[in-house]
Amino acid sequence: MSDAIRIRGLEKRYGDVLALGGLDLSVSRGEVHGFLGPNGAGKTTTLRILLGLLKADAGTIELLGGDPWTDAVELHRRLAYVPGDVELWPKLTGGEAIDILGRLRGNIDKAKRDELCDRFDFDPTKKGRTYSKGNRQKVALIAALAADVDLLLLDEPTAGLDPLMESVFQECIREATAAGRTVLLSSHILAQVEVLADRISIIRSGRIVETGTLEDMRHLTRTTFTVDTDRPGDVLAGLPGVHDLRPVGEQFRFEVDGAQVGAAVTGLAELGVRSLVAQPPTLEQLLLRHYGDEAPVREES
């Protein structure tokens, strides 16, 4: 089966600024693909090009077997989009906005829509101008999740949601994949994407710098440990994959390569652990360590 999205050598300029400089991205059918990158890396620009809202300057793009610029209308019947900044019509209610977006696409599931309003604890009777950012996002999410489509394009869809709603969102995405949908999920928070994504592509300064399963990327990530042990922790420095061991007050802090976490924990057990905090790797650490700290290309958003 062909890929849902296949992009090769995509370029986009805004005046003098190069927003995308030869981006390659493949998303297989049926997978949740995490599209990860710092703010301004080019995620939104890529999504807007996939929607035919912006015209690519160079490169080839195949979306559900079509061209996103010329076949926009036909393709849009088979996909739904949640923008990063959802804006509503001030005088229309949230419920009206959901219905309009659904009808304009042409395949909204009425029962699903009502069920999603309940699950997201969303009041559809208020006027658009009165909703908070999180509630505006729910409008776009409900409209997208209630649609019977092949592909969901989600641009930082949970940025305004509280943790409770975030977990509802994760449930909905699992249901969507169970129904055979493909999801492209953009985010700048690694932990968020990690939970849902089958594969991840990391974008930086308008290019994909890394792509693969989370497992594949273990070698790139380091978990940070902060431990308090009965015996002195200095010996940890000798363990494989342990970096940057330093005392912090009474405790020790060090980083462990993703693949060596097991060995480090075994080593720790021998020292008599009194307390242990392990912090998952962040996107920022990863990017900083592997790709330097040059300022990313600015994106207009």
Added chain:
Amino acid sequence: MTIPQNTASARFNGTLRLVRFNLRRDRIKFPAWVLGISFMVVYFTSALPVLFGGEEELAESAGGFLTGPVVALFGGPGYGFDELTYPRFFVGIYGLYILVMAATMNILMISRHTRAEEQTGRAELVRANVVGRMAQLSSALLVTVAANVAVSTLIGLVLISKGYQAADSLLFGAGVGAVGFAFAGVAAVTVQLTEFSRSASGLAGVVLGSAYAIRTAGDAIGEHGSTLSWFSPLAWSQQTRTFVDGRWWPLLLSLAFASVTIGVGYALAARRDFGAGLLPARSGSPVAASWLGSPLALAFRLQRGTILGWGLFLVAWGYGNGAIVEPVADGLQGMSPEVLAIFGGDAGSIIDGYLARMGFYNAAVISVFIVLGGHFIRSEEYGGRTEPILATATSRSAWLGSNLLVVAIGSAVLLAVTGLAMGLGSAVAMGESDLVWSVTASHLAFIPGLFVILGIAGVLYGMVPGAVGVTWVVVAYVFVMGFFAPLWDLPQWVLNLSPLEHVPGIPLEDLVLTPLVLLTLTSVVLAMGALVSFRQRDLVAN
């Protein structure tokens, strides 16, 4: 450390600092309003001698048709109209517009510095500082006091410089400021009622409109107004009998009214939560109406309120202008050839000339609706509301085409109802039922011309959305040609650049189809250009 008690002065803490801050934010708006209103006074007072050529001519030509209801509708109680002079005519007719402008300035200033700040959340930053609960309302009111004093003084000085009697010049200026302050008080109340600055301004605008209507009715009933007139804040400034037998005491009513409304505003402000309104926010339908399922339906739904508002105003305006056809025509007959030229130049067919000219003016006014429609389309894109629509199975052509079509049909409907209302008004006044149809036809003939202006707006938007504003140049050109071309003796090609100059002036002239067909074809080509160019470009990100 002890915390000071919530004394009276604590509630106003920071007021003066906020006044300076507000003036800093209004460094353009404040002088623009004050100078703008004063300039209108300069303009009106300078135009009078040019228009009439002498006070005797003024009394002769204007005195005839400026009677009873006509003065009541467009002016006021009409003090001193039996012996018209420039100052009396200025105060009695144009004075009303100056008063309305001052009231509008005050409403917008109060709304902008109180409710708009709360609505956007900026006021939260300010209030989290050492700033009292009443400081923002107080500082907004102080800014309007400054604006009203400035307007009053400037207007007084302008009138004195025109050689108008000094004491009454200052009295008229003070009357403008007094009305302004009364409506600052009205706005101080309405901003407490709703959570939204536009609704607050709208509510205060309704009060202003009612004040206008009450005054009109009151002034129409009796000579120099009636008891009913005195229920309108606009009337108090008009009842000063400026340049006739000046008296200051009616302005005390304005001050009392302002004091009471401001007191009510403070009392309401003390009883409500920050950011909340006293009127409950209305909820709406949880589902969209069944017809609301196409780009065209959405475009209509979003512009419906605007079209309705314009329609109501234009029907009243059209009927009023139709109803006064006879006295106006009589008055025009005595005017200079320059003025007559605007209305067709022939005193014998002045009624037809007047009706035809009004068709043109109304079409020119509706061209403003068209450009605002272009701005609406742009604001949808800039506001990020077009993006989710185009991400559905809606093509760019369908989206832009629907929006342009709604503006087009809206402008045609506005022309039709304006023409019908004016036709009815004039038919009733003249007792000639045929006028209903000829005046309506006169208005409808402008449809293709207006569509060309819409097409220009569409092409500009399709290429560069920010360029929509350039269409104002076309509208300004249409107005200038319409008002001044008959006076200037311009070459034909200069006139031809205005789309509305190709339209025959019915009923003075006969209907000629060729220009209308050509205008229609031009507008179709422009509309296609708009759709094609919009398909080529990037959507603007919000």
